[in-house]
Amino acid sequence: MADKKRPVYVQYVLGGLSGIGATCVVQPLDLVKTRMQISGMGGAAKEYNNTFDAIGKIVRREGLLAMYKGLSAAIMRQATYTTTRLGVYTSLNDAYKQKTNKAPNLLASMAMGMTAGAIGSFVGNPSELILIRMTADGRLPVAERRNYTGFFNALFRIAREEGILSLWRGCVPTMGRAMVVNAAQLASYSQAKAYLVSSELLNEGIGLHFTASMFSGLITTAASLPVDIAKTRIQNMKVAPGQAPPYKSTIDVIVKVIRHEGLFALWKGFTAYYGRLGPHTVLTFIILEQLNGLYNKHMGVEGSKSGL
Template sequence: MGMKGFVEGGIAAVVAGCTTHPLDLIKVRMQLQGETVRYAPRAVRGALDAATGVASLPRHPALRTPPRPGPIALVAQILRTEGPAALFSGVSATMLRQTLYSTTRMGLYDVLKKKWSPSGDGAALPVHLQVAAALVAGAVGAAVGNPADMAMVRMQADGQLPLAERRNYRSVIDAIARTVRQEGLRSLWRGSSLTVNRAMIVTASQLVTYDQAKEAILQRRGAGSDGLGTHVAASLTAGLVASAASNPVDVVKTRVMNMKVEPGRPPRYSGATDCALKTVRAEGFMALYKGFIPTLSRQGPFTIVLFVTLEQVRKLLKDF
């Protein structure tokens, strides 16, 4: 019985992940906007400092951030420069990530709800225990899926790098193998603390909000309203809450995971806190909400597809 929740959650997550992958790619590209200008090579910084007498890089007129395209302009830019297939860059990593991460978190959440429920079926579980179950499930799922998550971020970001700096991974397996070969096995869990924190926030806000919203609708309209309309309304609410709660952590996670670490050179960020501070200092607090519209645009459809698919899969597998 316990494995059923993992299978149902895994199927729904893979369907949702593949369906909304282009939206996730746009979100990642927007979250990385502004990095390249701020971190010019030391020689460039020195020359500019000597020429201008100004030590603060963000103030250099020559390095002012150019206008950044919005979601629609970014899609047009990708289509023009990289082609339609680029919108699905890293989709193999998305499939692996959802198979590892979401299968684990959704299955474990289902198991813990049933285990902690007085009735043993997940019903009448207090909200604080639902939140606790979601936090545990999200943390475990993120730890399991971190290598695929990092590969996905790098594959999605590759197209906006200069040609000489692109990694050009052939697949998620190639991305993971080359990362291990060039940066070591531990690099697959770079940013894992951020991934775990984000997953705990997303899982708690998404799954618990969905359960609470669905329960509230059913109480108001009756059990007969347990259909597509209720599932869509509850999942929209869950997607909005999850997007608002997770975006700052997601921005930092994306930047840390995409960071190149070269032998003999210090990394751009020493950790999550350093990344967050540098981002806020150079780009302002609202930089932590970069890509929020794409995040919401992706999280909303993803959550709808996830839960609508999950409810349908549950119906199909109810006799197993």
């Protein structure tokens, strides 16, 4: 029987659902990563010594549920960024295969991943900015907190108080980070997977995917964390009327961090970032494959894969 073609929108929906499922598991580590990245700004004393110290202090001061602050924004980020990113990548991948009758090589995969990441991060920047602010709010003195009650409250308040274009503050470093992440993930994942299989250390299956994903997460974390810190600082900064913003650009953030906090401060929150990125990648793709399988089974689609 001929393969039944799957509607393009399904690729976007399944991609978004897989990202949302993974985010619900790893959101606490994303919050810790953000708190650590903005700790010690401008040479101030660091609030946290390490990831575990941060977790302990947040739970002790704000309660256990504080670890899930910003979850509504995190879900909306996945509904926008991941839906677009995975949908665009899958569409580009399918188009490449149809045109060339072969799977894309490493460079083509990296180019498609970077393109999908850039488009997805532009679409998802408002929810990314809101997520950063909501997860960072608890560390501020009560009088200085923004006190957003949820995603849409934050969305309308930012648009009203700061202007609608403020929702895209930090868009350039966000897109840069997404391109670095996608390029590093695809390259390191494929190389790690090929090595593990050729060395007969692991066979095809979840164990192989998990190991390759965790290695990929390590490389991706090291490559993208400096850009991620710049993005976080820019999106979280407060700009007083008539005053210059604390940071002007990605380069300005990086220079000031090195000058005031030291070179290795660019990798602040490494453990939390890696602890989030690795499992999030694994969970996203495992959930995506399961959703694809269920869709194919119930809709009578034969031989269709996720394209990832």
